[in-house]
Amino acid sequence: MIRRRAYYTLTHVAADYYNLLGVERSANEEEIKRAFRKAAHKHHPDKQGGDAAKFKEINEAYQVLSNQEKRAQHDQCGRTFDGPGGPAAGGPGAGGYPFGAGSAGFSTEDLGDIFGDLFGFNRRGRTRVRQRGDDIQLILRLDFNDAAFGGTKEIELTRLTACESCAGTGDKNKAPKKCSTCDGLGKVREVRQTILGTIAQERLCQECQGDGKVASHPCMECSSQGRVRTTERLGVEVPAGIDNDQIIKLSGQGDVGRRATPAGDLLLTIRVTPSDTFVRDGADVKTHIDLEYPQLVLGDEIDIQGLQGELSLSIQSGTQPGSIVRLRGEGIPILNGNGRGDLFVEVGQVTPKKVSKEERELLEKLAHLRGQNLTRKKRRLFSK
Ligand SMILES: [Zn+2]
Numbered sequence: 001m002i003r004r005r006a007y008y009t010l011t012h013v014a015a016d017y018y019n020l021l022g023v024e025r026s027a028n029e030e031e032i033k034r035a036f037r038k039a040a041h042k043h044h045p046d047k048q049g050g051d052a053a054k055f056k057e058i059n060e061a062y063q064v065l066s067n068q069e070k071r072a073q074h075d076q077c078g079r080t081f082d083g084p085g086g087p088a089a090g091g092p093g094a095g096g097y098p099f100g101a102g103s104a105g106f107s108t109e110d111l112g113d114i115f116g117d118l119f120g121f122n123r124r125g126r127t128r129v130r131q132r133g134d135d136i137q138l139i140l141r142l143d144f145n146d147a148a149f150g151g152t153k154e155i156e157l158t159r160l161t162a163c164e165s166c167a168g169t170g171d172k173n174k175a176p177k178k179c180s181t182c183d184g185l186g187k188v189r190e191v192r193q194t195i196l197g198t199i200a201q202e203r204l205c206q207e208c209q210g211d212g213k214v215a216s217h218p219c220m221e222c223s224s225q226g227r228v229r230t231t232e233r234l235g236v237e238v239p240a241g242i243d244n245d246q247i248i249k250l251s252g253q254g255d256v257g258r259r260a261t262p263a264g265d266l267l268l269t270i271r272v273t274p275s276d277t278f279v280r281d282g283a284d285v286k287t288h289i290d291l292e293y294p295q296l297v298l299g300d301e302i303d304i305q306g307l308q309g310e311l312s313l314s315i316q317s318g319t320q321p322g323s324i325v326r327l328r329g330e331g332i333p334i335l336n337g338n339g340r341g342d343l344f345v346e347v348g349q350v351t352p353k354k355v356s357k358e359e360r361e362l363l364e365k366l367a368h369l370r371g372q373n374l375t376r377k378k379r380r381l382f383s384k
């Protein structure tokens, strides 16, 4: 019914991070930092000629290349994404890769960090570095009618949830102590002289990884991460009229963050199973029926299959094969709106392959009455 989708299938592959920063692949930490500062200064969005998109990309490149582990990943397989402890942590067997806001889904928090990093202030005035859990992206497959009329859909979801043993604190006694390295701030500040002048930098505290707290009695259930992988069933409200490629976003239903920091979101991309009977175009629906010659000639009242049971359809006398009858308001409910689309019925003609003797006589008589001289077996007639 559902399957996880690895993030890299959804985004374009970014330009090589080394190219972005304009450094050699062999560049050392110092060279990367220097190239980043130069590039970030040049493209800073507050500056004239600045370029926010470029700035973002550069930041992203720096986030990866300045981190040994991420850089190694990038060198191996291109653009990286942040899973809990890297992509290897969950693995496809454990339900696939969650992905983080840290890479392609760049968050404003990262920007805040970088502004602070570059210009010596913390834009958001945060006192703690709190990292949010990862978003989870899934495909939600819906039957034609479920998508059309909505309802509750149950899905099975594997995600990181707060560890019950330690209440998400990572500490067996549920009482982590204040980190002495950063004095509970989650970050450390350093002031340095550089070619750009005095730069005050704020860095994530390595000791507590930004939590501001450290576990004095690490929880064994969750390796002191404060979260564990669980599989559960979840009811999802599907709005009527949803269609392919639309996304249902469930805020806070993604992976919980490390040590009970807020959870990411759950993003469900809709895939609608096509119907054998109906073809959808937004809120409008097309269907097809075949009628016999007398019905088309004389007209008829017939029942056809609608989206919700039978509908009566009036066939006018003299209806041509291929004509379309419109049934207003018999289509799909308009997503987040009022009313419904229309049902378009294309009328075809079916020709009997065998007829009885009596039918043959009547048809021949009919042809005669209409001035037609049927010359069967004489193929010459058709070749002229
Ligand atoms: Zn725990």
Ligand SMILES: [Zn+2]
Residues within 6 Å of the ligand: 179, 180, 181, 182, 183, 184, 185, 186, 187, 205, 206, 207, 208, 209, 210, 211, 212, 213
């Ligand atoms: Zn700390």
